[in-house]
Amino acid sequence: MRLGELLRDWAIWIAYTGKELTRKRVIVVTLILSLCYLALFAAAFMQLAPRASDGQDALGQSIFALGIVLLGLYSSQMVVAFFVLFSTMGSISGEIESGLLLTVLSRPVPRWHIYVGKWIGFAFWSLLYTAILFWGIIAVVAMKLHVPVEPAALWRAFALYELIPLALVSLSLCASSYLPMLGTGIMTALVYGLGSFAGMLERFYAMPGISQHAGIEKFGLAASLIMPADAVYRRVTYELIGFGDMPFGEQISRTLGPFGVSDVPSATFIAYTIFYTGALLVWGAIHFTRRDV
Amino acid sequence: MTALLETRDLTKRYGSRRGCQHVTLQVRPGRIFGLLGPNGAGKSTFVKMIVGLLRPTSGEAYIQGFPCGSVEANKRLGYLPELFRYPDWLTAAEVLRFQAKLAGMAPGAMESRACEVLKLVGLTKHAGVRVRLFSKGMQQRLGIANALLHDPELVLLDEPSSALDPIGRHDIRELLKTLREHGKTVFLNTHLLEDVEALCDEVAFLHEGELRATGPLERLLYGSRGWELHVGGWWPEAAQSAIRELGDVFRLQVVREDRSGTAVLSVEEINREQLGLLNGWLVGQGMTLYEAHRRKSGLESWFLNMMQAEGKEGR
Numbered sequence: 001m002r003l004g005e006l007l008r009d010w011a012i013w014i015a016y017t018g019k020e021l022t023r024k025r026v027i028v029v030t031l032i033l034s035l036c037y038l039a040l041f042a043a044a045f046m047q048l049a050p051r052a053s054d055g056q057d058a059l060g061q062s063i064f065a066l067g068i069v070l071l072g073l074y075s076s077q078m079v080v081a082f083f084v085l086f087s088t089m090g091s092i093s094g095e096i097e098s099g100l101l102l103t104v105l106s107r108p109v110p111r112w113h114i115y116v117g118k119w120i121g122f123a124f125w126s127l128l129y130t131a132i133l134f135w136g137i138i139a140v141v142a143m144k145l146h147v148p149v150e151p152a153a154l155w156r157a158f159a160l161y162e163l164i165p166l167a168l169v170s171l172s173l174c175a176s177s178y179l180p181m182l183g184t185g186i187m188t189a190l191v192y193g194l195g196s197f198a199g200m201l202e203r204f205y206a207m208p209g210i211s212q213h214a215g216i217e218k219f220g221l222a223a224s225l226i227m228p229a230d231a232v233y234r235r236v237t238y239e240l241i242g243f244g245d246m247p248f249g250e251q252i253s254r255t256l257g258p259f260g261v262s263d264v265p266s267a268t269f270i271a272y273t274i275f276y277t278g279a280l281l282v283w284g285a286i287h288f289t290r291r292d293v
Numbered sequence: 294m295t296a297l298l299e300t301r302d303l304t305k306r307y308g309s310r311r312g313c314q315h316v317t318l319q320v321r322p323g324r325i326f327g328l329l330g331p332n333g334a335g336k337s338t339f340v341k342m343i344v345g346l347l348r349p350t351s352g353e354a355y356i357q358g359f360p361c362g363s364v365e366a367n368k369r370l371g372y373l374p375e376l377f378r379y380p381d382w383l384t385a386a387e388v389l390r391f392q393a394k395l396a397g398m399a400p401g402a403m404e405s406r407a408c409e410v411l412k413l414v415g416l417t418k419h420a421g422v423r424v425r426l427f428s429k430g431m432q433q434r435l436g437i438a439n440a441l442l443h444d445p446e447l448v449l450l451d452e453p454s455s456a457l458d459p460i461g462r463h464d465i466r467e468l469l470k471t472l473r474e475h476g477k478t479v480f481l482n483t484h485l486l487e488d489v490e491a492l493c494d495e496v497a498f499l500h501e502g503e504l505r506a507t508g509p510l511e512r513l514l515y516g517s518r519g520w521e522l523h524v525g526g527w528w529p530e531a532a533q534s535a536i537r538e539l540g541d542v543f544r545l546q547v548v549r550e551d552r553s554g555t556a557v558l559s560v561e562e563i564n565r566e567q568l569g570l571l572n573g574w575l576v577g578q579g580m581t582l583y584e585a586h587r588r589k590s591g592l593e594s595w596f597l598n599m600m601q602a603e604g605k606e607g608r
Contacts, residue, residue, distance in 0.1 A: 005397075009394075009395075012391070012394045012395070016391060019382065019383065019387075020380065020382060023382030023383070024382055098378050099374060099376050099377035099378045100377075100378050100379070100380060102346065102372075102374040102376075102377050103372065103374065103377055103379070103392065103436070103439055104392075104395060105344075105345070105346060106344045106345070106346070106367060106370065106371075106372035106374075107367060107392065107395040107396050108364045108365070108367040108368040108396060108397065109364065109367075109395050109397075110364060290348070292341075292346070292347045292348060293341070293346040293347070
């Protein structure tokens with residue numbers, strides 16, 4: 001099949017998913033709630049910003065601005081995760097159960113093509129939504145304070161941040177090709193929760209004054225291999241704080257407590273996350289192609 | 294004539310449970326082929342293997358020589374599932390447009406063909422209405438429109454009339470006849486025997502996953518080789534006389550006697566020459582043969598006979 005045809009067909013799925021999300025009012029509701037979320041975030045920030053700025057030097061203000069950005073991004077990635085998991089959990093098994101996919105599968109299109117098309121459709125809208133939240137958070141803080149991040153680092157962080165919904169879409173679609181809709185929702189939420197919990201535990205044990213625990217580290221590593229979203233978020237914080245470029249990176253990180261940087265995932269781990277996303281996509285597509293409907 | 298659809302030993306097992314076993318049949322082009330069988334006979338399993346929704350455990354199935362489930366086979370296939378749903382957030386026209394894009398139709402052809410099939414199933418006025426607002430019958434019509442969308446050679450309809458009112462069923466029957474006139478092949482999986490009787494050229498009977506009978510509908514319905522004779526000048530003792538004199542040659546039975554001197558006789562397993570002999574005997578006895586025709590069993594009684602025979606075998 002030619003690349004042009006492939007792109008044309010995947011554009012069909014982006015449009016189809018967009019129409020589904022719009023007509024089911026998912027986009028409207030999500031946008032309204034996200035605007036509320038950003039507004040609340042902005043209101044809280046506006047309350048805190050003047051007090052934090054008073055009597056603070058440039059470093060103190062930078063730490064405060066970064067802290068708020070990281071806090072915002074941390075909660076935003078949870079919002080993104082719920083958006084992805086709820087919108088994709090019935091995309092394969094649910095549509096087979098309801099009979100939605102039967103006529104689609106009888107069309108002269110390879111099954112893997114339909115699966116990848118669905119993945120692209122959900123990935124496209126999830127990336128767009130994640131971008132809105134990411135830049136929304138940055139914009140809210142930048143309105144009042146200087147966010148001390150180099151543009152290149154900001155774009156690197158953004159690119160990494162976008163890996164989170166991609167990994168989740170892959171996981172959810174793959175699970176949906178095996179499990180019924182409810183099972184998919186529960187399974188993916190548990191896996192995501194496990195990754196977040198392990199990440200938080202790791203950060204807590206990495207805080208100054210708390211003794212290290214080898215078991216926690218192993219648990220954290222295992223959990224981040226199963227669900228790398230939180231580890232990727234840690235790498236995002238690393239890129240934003242900019243250890244390489246900023247003279248007081250470590251000090252900023254210490255001040256941010258559990259939202260600072262601890263146990264920074266390596267570039268290899270980021271490569272693993274890209275592999276994880278791709279492998280789950282291929283795995284799901286192969287299983288969907290072979291399964292009985 | 295080359296078969297449009299051909300299966301050889303097509304088998305599907307679900308673990309230890311059987312779905313379909315060694316089904317070998319051929320569907321010739323331009324025919325309406327009916328698949329019959331009681332619930333749980335394996336009809337849906339068979340249909341799903343043809344469409345490529347289920348992978349056969351063993352055996353082969355081809356549409357115009359292409360393996361069932363392949364892209365090439367599905368280009369030649371239009372399918373109406375038994376239990377299906379269309380995205381209810383789309384309008385009827387949008388559903389067809391989306392399906393046409395998946396079928397790889399050119400944008401220009403897509404629009405005109407969508408209008409054509411919507412007109413064919415009587416949904417032109419509802420093209421812009423969301424499927425959510427469609428009745429079950431309208432959804433069924435949309436399903437048929439969708440099956441016909443890319444002008445396939447083989448149209449596979451799984452219970453097409455099940456949700457339709459009598460007018461809708463009549464319309465579908467007429468539509469299927471039109472399709473046959475246009476050289477299309479229709480594979481019909483239905484419980485409605487009157488649809489099969491009215492439409493099908495050939496049928497196959499599945500029971501417990503196995504193919505028990507297949508062939509032209511006429512042959513199956515006239516398969517008993519029995520005749521029904523309407524006789525005049527009949528007198529009350531004629532029956533005993535006939536059985537005494539002809540009993541060795543014919544299996545003759547009096548179905549009905551009237552006081553007016555007419556009777557209806559049933560004779561099993563005779564050919565035209567024997568029928569001539571019988572006529573000679575009747576004339577010799579002063580009787581007249583008014584009418585003789587091959588006895589046709591209704592599809593329902595044929596179906597029940599098949600089921601009873603299966604039951605006896607089973608016992």
